[in-house]
Amino acid sequence: MAVNFEEDIIKQRQEFHMTVFCQCFSPCGKYLVAANNFGKIAVFSLVSALSPDVIEDNRRPILSFEGSKGAIYTLLSTSKFLICGGEGEIRAWNWSDIYKKTPKVAWSLSNSSSVRFDEPETNCLLYNEKDNTLFSGCGDNNVYMWDLESGTCKGTLSGHTDYIHCLTSRNNGQEVISGSEDGSVRIWDSRRTSEAMHVVEPYKHEECCRPNQGKWIGCLAVDSSDDWLVCGGGPSLTSWHMRSLSPTITFPTPDVCHNHVMFYEDMIISGGSTPFIYHWNINGDLKSQIPCTPSCVYNIAINTHNENYKVLGACGSSYKVDIFTNFGYRAFSLVFS
Numbered sequence: 001m002a003v004n005f006e007e008d009i010i011k012q013r014q015e016f017h018m019t020v021f022c023q024c025f026s027p028c029g030k031y032l033v034a035a036n037n038f039g040k041i042a043v044f045s046l047v048s049a050l051s052p053d054v055i056e057d058n059r060r061p062i063l064s065f066e067g068s069k070g071a072i073y074t075l076l077s078t079s080k081f082l083i084c085g086g087e088g089e090i091r092a093w094n095w096s097d098i099y100k101k102t103p104k105v106a107w108s109l110s111n112s113s114s115v116r117f118d119e120p121e122t123n124c125l126l127y128n129e130k131d132n133t134l135f136s137g138c139g140d141n142n143v144y145m146w147d148l149e150s151g152t153c154k155g156t157l158s159g160h161t162d163y164i165h166c167l168t169s170r171n172n173g174q175e176v177i178s179g180s181e182d183g184s185v186r187i188w189d190s191r192r193t194s195e196a197m198h199v200v201e202p203y204k205h206e207e208c209c210r211p212n213q214g215k216w217i218g219c220l221a222v223d224s225s226d227d228w229l230v231c232g233g234g235p236s237l238t239s240w241h242m243r244s245l246s247p248t249i250t251f252p253t254p255d256v257c258h259n260h261v262m263f264y265e266d267m268i269i270s271g272g273s274t275p276f277i278y279h280w281n282i283n284g285d286l287k288s289q290i291p292c293t294p295s296c297v298y299n300i301a302i303n304t305h306n307e308n309y310k311v312l313g314a315c316g317s318s319y320k321v322d323i324f325t326n327f328g329y330r331a332f333s334l335v336f337s
Helices: 002-017 095-099
Strands: 020-025 031-036 040-045 063-066 072-077 081-086 090-094 105-109 122-128 133-138 143-147 152-157 164-170 175-180 185-189 198-200 217-222 228-233 238-241 246-250 258-264 267-272 276-281 286-291 297-302 312-316 320-324 332-335
Touching: 020 081, 020 320, 031 072, 031 081, 031 312, 040 072, 081 095, 081 122, 090 095, 122 164, 133 164, 175 217, 175 228, 217 267, 228 258, 228 267, 267 297, 267 312, 276 297
Parallel strands: 020 072, 020 297, 020 312, 072 122, 164 217, 217 258, 258 297
Antiparallel strands: 020 031, 031 040, 040 063, 072 081, 081 090, 090 105, 122 133, 133 143, 143 152, 164 175, 175 185, 185 198, 217 228, 228 238, 238 246, 258 267, 267 276, 276 286, 297 312, 312 320, 320 332
16 A cells, blocks of 8 residues: 555656657557657557547557656657657667557667767757668767668768757758757758858847847758748747748747747647747748647647548647647647656
8 A cells, every 4th residue: 555655656746747858650640659758658549549439548658668768858750660869879669569569679879989988868850761861969069860771870960069959851851950059050961971051040130039048949840842941949930031041030929939840731830938839820920829738848749640630749848748639729638657
């Protein structure tokens, strides 16, 4: 009895201090996977969670396992693997094993070297399917390029002076774009490891600088035409024209530091240091401001793999992952336990 009481207390403390930094959807679109600051990965069944006969347990994990000894900051889903990055090495699991509820590490990648005993944390991951390359943005200010065929690092993109927060790509993966704590957005030719082709520093532009919020860049997104970049963090969330590399539209959220942004159809969706999901018109007008459970939002994801289970998930400083079925309001929450 005393043991059960102690376990309940520990569970409650973990829930109180839990942050879910990242999420992704399985290739079949039937599962949502989330990871937290305790290094745990949880798999949720969308089939069960969206069932008309749903019960409370249907919105709890059908599988959970240790993904890292420390916090997990980023998850990535490919057609074959679930990949996670955070404190420690990058790890991957076969989706086929996860479906069978027998997850085992398929492979791992390590940034440690003989001249550096500590391993830098991985804050973001980006995958180029065309050449089977994985990019990892890390706490040592570098972006690493991994050949997943051989499992070796084939190059390093160096130039940032502080740790990397976010990565995206354009031109079919030929260009990689990184955002950093140093306040810069750097555009790289992914086929080379030379200096960045272009450097943008939003905090130096009057339209978007916010000295009281800092200069860090926390999120990046490029539209399907590759003509527009949206980024934010310390500086205001701002749209940039990629050809002129000039700011065009500032999104009016003076008290919000954005951690995530994405283009979706004819709008932009963002979230950050407030308990809201923001929907924007491309011209910068706010369409809607939707309440959510986390007081700080770290990740927003839309399930595009399966129309039957097309939902938006939002996670952050809470043990709950909010699910939006029509994107206009929170339908329910998945419970990370």
